[in-house]
Amino acid sequence: ERYSKGLIFVPQMLRSARAMQECTKLLKPFFQEGDVTSKGKVLIGTVNGDLHDIGMNLVAMMMEGAGFIVTSLGVNVSPEKFVQKTQEIEPDIVAMSALLSTTMPSMPRTIEALQKAGLRDKVKVMIGGAPVTKEYAQKIMADSYASDAGSAVAKAKKLLGVP
Numbered sequence: 001e002r003y004s005k006g007l008i009f010v011p012q013m014l015r016s017a018r019a020m021q022e023c024t025k026l027l028k029p030f031f032q033e034g035d036v037t038s039k040g041k042v043l044i045g046t047v048n049g050d051l052h053d054i055g056m057n058l059v060a061m062m063m064e065g066a067g068f069i070v071t072s073l074g075v076n077v078s079p080e081k082f083v084q085k086t087q088e089i090e091p092d093i094v095a096m097s098a099l100l101s102t103t104m105p106s107m108p109r110t111i112e113a114l115q116k117a118g119l120r121d122k123v124k125v126m127i128g129g130a131p132v133t134k135e136y137a138q139k140i141m142a143d144s145y146a147s148d149a150g151s152a153v154a155k156a157k158k159l160l161g162v163p
Contacts, residue, residue: 124143143159
């Protein structure tokens, strides 16, 4: 929320997210003992041709801190790798990031690959990154677009209908 309002910036957001990630590691054993359940599974990666991961890592850390089980594929992820991992772990959400406008075409190619593999109806697709827009998400038939890490968490919860 503070990031969205311009009160803090990426370095502070990353530091906060890393602190939250470390706390989550400490708390995981207690979650497993109790009745706390995951909000859902998220598969995340930066699309083919793009080597930028700060935003993607921030989203992954915040999703994990919010109670999602997150699997990160890292950077330069091909549509085939997204499909393979989706088949393997059966996530609720496939999240793709692009920082370069030249790599954005990999997003619809990944959605098409999920469709061809018969997986598109089984997952929600969320996209984001600096050059990505809500209009682009609608054009490529993604289920959701997030402009920043905080809104990514809120939109993932909304997509899955969880608090």
